[in-house]
Amino acid sequence: MIVRTLEECRQSERRVVAENWESTRMLLKDDNMGFSFHITTIYKNTDTHIHYKNHLESVYCVSGRGEIETLADGKVYPIEPGTLYILDQNDEHQLRACQDEDMVMACVFNPPLTGQEVHDKDGVYPLSE
Template sequence: MIVRTLAEAERSERRVVSENWESTRMLLKGDNMGFSFHITTIYAGTETHIWYRNHLESVYCVSGEGEIETLADGKVYPIRPGTLYVLDQHDEHLLRGTTEMKMACVFNPPLNGQEVHDADGVYPLEAAASGKL
């Protein structure tokens, strides 16, 4: 059995911080669950270009408001508490935080732990990290 608290994970290497967001990786590849689970904060007033070419992601908004714009068709979807969006087609998108948003995220395949978006908004398929954070 794996038992972790968000507070413990936030004080460890499992917390990854960027200019627009921070993500606490609660479950990672090294936990051998077949997916990773993250609590991510999107900062207010930010726009992040994301394109998970190597991963599928589902995101549930716990708090805050923003929007997601899919670049292929220009559609904009509002995000507020209770909204789930699923990037099942490796959708390239812009994620905008109107207010600070707390999101629960699941990735398949699982992340190793220290991934950040590259210049194209992509997480590498295999990061250098061991995944044993």
């Protein structure tokens, strides 16, 4: 059995901070579960280009508000607490947090992340071996 708290993970190398977001990676590839689980904060008033070419992701909004725009068709979907979006087609998108508050998201990745990934210039996480 694996038991971890969000706070202990935040105080470790499992917390990764980037310009527009930070992610606490509570479950990673080396935990051998077949997926990774993260609590990610998208900083308020940010616009982040993301394109997970190597991963599928499911995202549940815990708090905050924003929107996601799928770049292939220009559709914009509001995000608020209780919203789940699933990037099941490796969807290239823009993720925007509102001006007033950060968005806190619970994220699941398949295949799992190793822990220190950040988006490259195209919004992609590399595929780990």
